[in-house]
Amino acid sequence: MLKTFSSVSQYIKADLTRVIIDNIVFKLHYRWTFVLLLVATLLVTSRQYIGEHIQCISDSVVAPVINTFCFFTPTFTVVRHMNNTALNSGSIFEPGIGPYNRQSDEVKKHAYYQWVPFVLFAQALCFYMPHALWKKWEGGRIKALVYGLRMVGLTRYLKNDSLRIGTLNIPSMAEAEERVINIRRTMIDRMRLNQSWGAHLVFAELLNLANLCLQIYVTHRFLGRQFLTLGVKVLQERWVDKMDALDIVFPKVTKCTFFKYGAAGSLQEHDTLCVMALNIMNEKIYTILWFWYAFLLTLTVLSLIWRLLTLFLYKSVTFTRWTLYWAKPGKIKESDLSSVIEKCNFSNWMFLFFLRTNLSEFLFTKVIYHLASEFPDNPTHDNDINNYRAQYPHLPSLDTVDAPLLHHRATTSAASAPPEGASLKV
Template identity: 80%
Template structure:
């Protein structure tokens, strides 16, 4: 079984170096729904789980011939035999199976099973399409800025050389400082030039909802207009009646009529009974899809409501604090944050949000601080990290402990804090792990 699904396992891997450019709602579309539909396609096309897709009974026709004919030609059930009364009375032994008059009885044809794997695979591609479009619009900007900055807590052991272990890259302290300056410069440039980043993201999220609605409607048409209420009927009828919605939409036994010429040249009609093993899997797949689509629709609408809130309240400092904390927990300086978001439009704010998602608390705090120092209305900063931490320590107001900020910051800043604390206390110089040199008091 693992060998059968090996083609989709790559989409389920957890990659610590992966750069986040979307939210959980987006991932439910292009990752989880995409994988779910691919797995369903593999199940339908794998005979090892359900055996032969169709087996038909006929007295005078060779089995391979009648099986192939009835699989490629739509089978049918008789509508007047699709009722629980006939099943309870013993008039019919299977829903829709019984004697019928070709000229009078209405029949229900079933041809969808020939197209199920193609439809499922096509739907999987449709759910991936908005993500592919968004990646093209995003252009790798976030990745270019933050890639390799996930493990900055270990950079205190590196001075000027970065360390690469497999796919994991640990940047040096000098590289981190350069990257922070580069992020600041890029953000300043974006505030002047690029105003469409956020609009493209909102468009891609709306495409997710539009695609989901289209796929629900197409599935409804594909299953003979029986899909929209399928899940509700299953919950209501599955364990109550002998025949439920699944028996009507996915019949296990159907009829097939085969014509051939006899030895004397007369036309012979063969009424054939077919066992649809394929529908055992189809009914499970589409029942799961009904509940998944209902869940996905709810989450997608809630996600768009959240996006609408960000569009209206992104200038609010409290809302921004909560949003950035939700993106990744951590404390931010209120005055610096206010100075930055006052200069941001919605696209800049969204770009800042995804920077926060991919950066550690300390690095993002430095980015916000440096950005705030660029704006003329903000307090005058000298961009010196020790002065910045000294101002933060004074704002903390009498924290206990020898190094009061060590609990609040990433360990990448620990050498600076040790040096600062030692100088403030008038103690001996501290040996730093940055270059092995002793900093003067």
């Protein structure tokens, strides 16, 4: 069993070195829902758990022929036999199974089981798509800024020498200070030119909600408009009535009609019963999906309400201090924080938020301090990035996200930086 699901294990492994560029609700979409749908796809395509997907009873037709025919063509149940009264009285032995008249009786066809694995896999890809788009739009900027800084919190215990343990490099205090200055320079460079970063994040989160609503609707149509109330009916009927919503949507026994020509050339009709073993798995999968989608929809709406709050309140120092409580902002001077927030638009603020998510309290406090040092108290001027870059044309392009932060040696990054006495005019 473990071997069957080994292909999806790579998506649920914890990676402590992974850079965080989204929130927990976003991860529920592209990681947990994606994995859940992949596991469901593997379950309905594996015969080792449920055996043959369909087995039909016929006296004169070869079993493999009738099984294949009834699996590839829709089976059906009789609507007038879908009632608890007849089932409890013993008039019928299975919901929807009984004598019927081809001309007058209404039947319900069941063809979805042929498409279940394809639909589940397509839905898994749809849940991953917003993450793929956001990852492309984000462009690795957060990773570039925090590269090599995940362990910088330990530099407070080092003085002049760096420490290398295997592939892990813990810089010295002097190297850490230089990297913080690099973060400051890169952040300042981007503050006036990276206006769409936050908008792309909000759009990706809205895309998650739109995709979730779309997949709920697609599933509802796919199951014959029975999905929206499936979970509620299961809770109400599962332990009360002999026939519940699962028996109607996922019948375990269905009817199938097979025609063939006899020895004399006349058309013969064979009315067969088919045991739908696959529906034992389908009913569990879609019941779990109903409750998961309800849970995910609730959290997604709440996360968008939170995003709306950040959009309107990000200029508030009090709100920012509360939002960045992981950094213990009481250790950050309110004047420093106010200076930085005053110069931030929403994209810059979100950039700071994810910097804090990926950096230690020790380092983030230094980042705020160094950013605040770029903004003097005189509010009558503003940052002139273009003039600043005109003075230092040798600086790397702003679109190069791996410079100067992805250079391992401090001398390389120092060589690409402006002169020590230069500062950004405000």
